[in-house]
Amino acid sequence: EAGVTQFPSHSVIEKGQTVTLRCDPISGHDNLYWYRRVMGKEIKFLLHFVKESKQDESGMPNNRFLAERTGGTYSTLKVQPAELEDSGVYFCASSQDSRGYEQYFGPGTRLTVT
Amino acid sequence: AQSVTQLDSHVSVSEGTPVLLRCNYSSSYSPSLFWYVQHPNKGLQLLLKYTSAATLVKGINGFEAEFKKSETSFHLTKPSAHMSDAAEYFCVVSAVYQKVTFGTGTKLQVIP
Numbered sequence: 001e002a003g004v005t006q007f008p009s010h011s012v013i014e015k016g017q018t019v020t021l022r023c024d025p026i027s028g029h030d031n032l033y034w035y036r037r038v039m040g041k042e043i044k045f046l047l048h049f050v051k052e053s054k055q056d057e058s059g060m061p062n063n064r065f066l067a068e069r070t071g072g073t074y075s076t077l078k079v080q081p082a083e084l085e086d087s088g089v090y091f092c093a094s095s096q097d098s099r100g101y102e103q104y105f106g107p108g109t110r111l112t113v114t
Numbered sequence: 115a116q117s118v119t120q121l122d123s124h125v126s127v128s129e130g131t132p133v134l135l136r137c138n139y140s141s142s143y144s145p146s147l148f149w150y151v152q153h154p155n156k157g158l159q160l161l162l163k164y165t166s167a168a169t170l171v172k173g174i175n176g177f178e179a180e181f182k183k184s185e186t187s188f189h190l191t192k193p194s195a196h197m198s199d200a201a202e203y204f205c206v207v208s209a210v211y212q213k214v215t216f217g218t219g220t221k222l223q224v225i226p
Contacts, residue, residue: 004157033214043204043216056213091158103214105150105158 004106012112018080025094038088116141118207120217133192137205147188148206200224
């Protein structure tokens with residue numbers, strides 16, 4: 001069974017540009033989560049999808065971040081325009097259980113904004 | 115509200131010696147607790163989880179953790195470190211319908 005995949009693995013962009021991160025969850029997992037780890041800090045929750053609906057987006061830092069999950073399959077996280085403080089590693093996770101137990105994580109996308 | 119504190123940012127052990135990674139938590143609800151490991155350039159892998167069953171939890175690769183409610187701790191241990199255990203470890207707390215909260219991580223170095 002394929003795990004959670006994320007693309008790209010690494011992205012380097014200039015301040016002001018746009019970047020789109022993609023996450024493909026494990027097939028059949030309705031719950032999809034995005035997290036972010038800024039250098040030296042803890043991993044923080046961004047948002048939670050149940051199928052195509054946003055269950056909780058309280059962790060999204062500001063309106064420069066837009067997450068979508070059309071069709072309830074893969075999800076994208078767009079940052080527009082990117083700022084220096086957006087640099088970090090963005091993790092995606094999926095689970096069958098909406099309570100958040102046993103989430104399966106992808107390898108992460110390392111975003112560097114210069 | 116909930117929080118988790120990993121008491122050591124770095125731990126260094128010799129190969130073959132015991133490993134202890136410390137984690138304290140707080141939660142207003144009955145928590146579930148997890149340990150994840152991240153090897154370089156890999157995703158986060160679930161090591162073990164406590165979800166209100168047995169307080170001593172056994173995980174993969176010989177790791178185990180004990181839930182101690184009175185001490186609000188969930189320390190991760192392994193009797194004998196292996197070189198392949200070198201990685202970053204995250205303690206995580208969650209409660210039903212609460213967001214997952216991660217600790218800041220502990221980097222484990224294993225010296226040959």
